[in-house]
Amino acid sequence: MFRSIGMLIVGLTALISGIHRLGSPAQEVEKSGWIYQHYGSQGVAYGTIVLGIVCLFGGIIMFRSAWRPIQRARRFGKQETD
Numbered sequence: 001m002f003r004s005i006g007m008l009i010v011g012l013t014a015l016i017s018g019i020h021r022l023g024s025p026a027q028e029v030e031k032s033g034w035i036y037q038h039y040g041s042q043g044v045a046y047g048t049i050v051l052g053i054v055c056l057f058g059g060i061i062m063f064r065s066a067w068r069p070i071q072r073a074r075r076f077g078k079q080e081t082d
Contacts, residue, residue, distance in 0.1 A: 001066040007059030015052030021045040 026041040035047045 001063075001070070004059050004062035004066050007055055007062055009059075011052050011054070011056030011059050013052070014048055014055060018045050018048030018050075018052055021048060 022042065022045045024041070024045075026036050026044050030036050030041075030044045033044070035043050039046070
């Protein structure tokens with residue numbers, strides 16, 4: 001359950017960071033990367049957005065699969081522990 005929440009946080013943070021980076025030049029650290037060399041400054045921003053979307057959807061899937069057994073256990077009166 002905590003891994004899925006972590007994945008959701010990473011995905012949301014990367015998505016917001018990528019959207020925030022749109023239109024601004026790449027930093028020195030980013031200029032040595034593969035994405036910058038092939039796609040330029042905006043490629044880094046779009047790559048971060050794509051990474052954020054993938055992590056966000058992965059976190060949603062992980063959260064849903066972890067949430068169902070917890071709800072099922074609560075419905076039948078069992079205690080679910082991590």
